[in-house]
Amino acid sequence: MSHDGFAVRAWQRWLAVGLGLAILLSLPSVLGALPAADSDVGATELLEQVRDSGEVPFSGYAESVGGLQLPVTRDFTDLVDLFGERSRMRVWWRGSEDWRMDTLSATGETDLFHRAGATLMWDYEDNRATLSSDPDIRLPRTADLLPTELGRRLLSEATAEEVTRIPPIRVAGRDAPGLRLQPADSRTTVDRVDVWVDPQSGLPLRVQVHGVGSDTAALTSTFLELTVAPPSESDTSFITPTGAEFRFEDVIDVAAAADQFAPAVAPDRLAGLDRRTDESTVGALGAYGRGVTLLAAVPIWDEISRPLRDQLEATPGARIDEQGVYVSVGPLGLLLTPGSREQRSWLIAGTVTSQTLADAATDVARIPVADG
């Protein structure tokens, strides 16, 4: 073979390799850029579909990504993971009272099995099953971040005037028309919530929450795989394996504990916001507001508030004044009031402005100490 012929063959082979590489690299972008088919469904109709989708059976795999680095102590580490990290979730949903959700990790998983008002948590790495009844008040858990749960919750109190249609995208292989919620209440720090919905089932497929003044989503949750069909009963059943520890817990987290054992009772109205009636109205922890304008207040003893105060005060951007220490993380604001003579403080948190939190701090300072 001549030297020229050899050079041509070399050139042709490298060209073939380069073309192959270019095709492989561009394939995901090309597929991702394929336009999604839109639907002529209106915003109000789509909103109703979402609200009615709670009993639609399905199974799938979803991921949520939180961008909120919460400055809280070890009592709240689950919240830090939930809102600051990526969560990988498998779900089997037969209905709102019969479902299973696995949170996957590299070396194991933590599973929730929910049936008839009780939830069983299986932790592979601790080889332990924990049964608890669902309290009126609890901290958020991974299952709350499923696109279906998150989307329904955020849109549950939206009015027709607050929602508009946005262009469709493809999610989990489905064409999903979009719905945008822009809250009318000026006290909220949530700028908008975008939800893309499966038009056949009404299931939210992707949810993005944006805070005021930020182009980056504070929280995103999306299905990557979805099958709209009833899972089998065995998929949502659990039998504690031989050798594993089994226990019952009546207080599942610090929010539930505070609700039952805290030294004061939350008022009926805070910072001009009414106490919510869909959750506990008699416990210490009070939830206030409507839609995405939400506020929670809980009295805590000094032994819990002291490390939390140290943590909050050390957070960059923390503001300290006579009402306490205030920190904002994306759309979420936290205010811890100063310790009092009765050795208690109030932790006030929510998706509301700093002024609303300050008003709430003023209100709780007037609450008398509970007996006993």
Add this chain to the structure above:
Amino acid sequence: MIAVELSKMLRRPRTWVTILLLNALPTLVAVLLAVTDLGPRPGSGPAFLSAVLADGTLFPLAALAIILPLFLPIAVAVFAGDSVAGEAQSGTLRYLLVRPVGRTRLLVAKLVSVIAFVLLAVVIVAATAYVVGSLLLGDQPLAASVSGTTLTPEQVAVRTVLAIGYITLSMLGVASIALLLSTLTDSPLAAALGALAFLIASSLLLTLDAAEVLQPYLPTRYWLSFVDLFRDPIFWRDIVRGIGLQAVYVVVLLGAAWANFTTKDVTS
């Protein structure tokens, strides 16, 4: 050609020394666990290691998880890096190509030989770990599925075989990188170190949030997904992606190795 390369691989002492060394660390871990009765805290350490004190039959999986992140890829990089560059360094590549052997066939035979080496190493590590685990560690069958369901011994065996196959396939990317570098240099050491540098970079980028856009394409991204075979039901998503990603690495890097090697002036 493939038979010749396989036979050469099996006859080389370094093959068996490498496999022996790969077995050494898991065996040492098993002995230490058995003597001290101190397992890692649940959730820390390699996958399945916290469970083997109770159920020694799970030790093959723990042993594979021990060697997977570092020792196995080092062995593969060294072995594949030596495949062409080693012949060039020892001056035998020229004579090898004098025979009526196509360069493409030689390259494929080298890759097959590397895959056979990985499979052999992984199977021997798993078998040794099964024997060591059964003899030294616990004998109480656990909920072998990470989802809390009890798997039958047959199910555990089938899933372990699938894990062995998956781990072998996971090494194809490393092998292809080392093989490409092996056709670019006459130094086996440079080829092996180049492949390892690539893997270290991949492992580092996996820990960096800012590199999220690159992560689905990194060769080490799906290595630990063999754990998904022990969920119930099996979670296939990442396993399928892991196999697909390794296939892309093989196609692209072996293509580059082929383009370079088949038109290269071989002088040594």
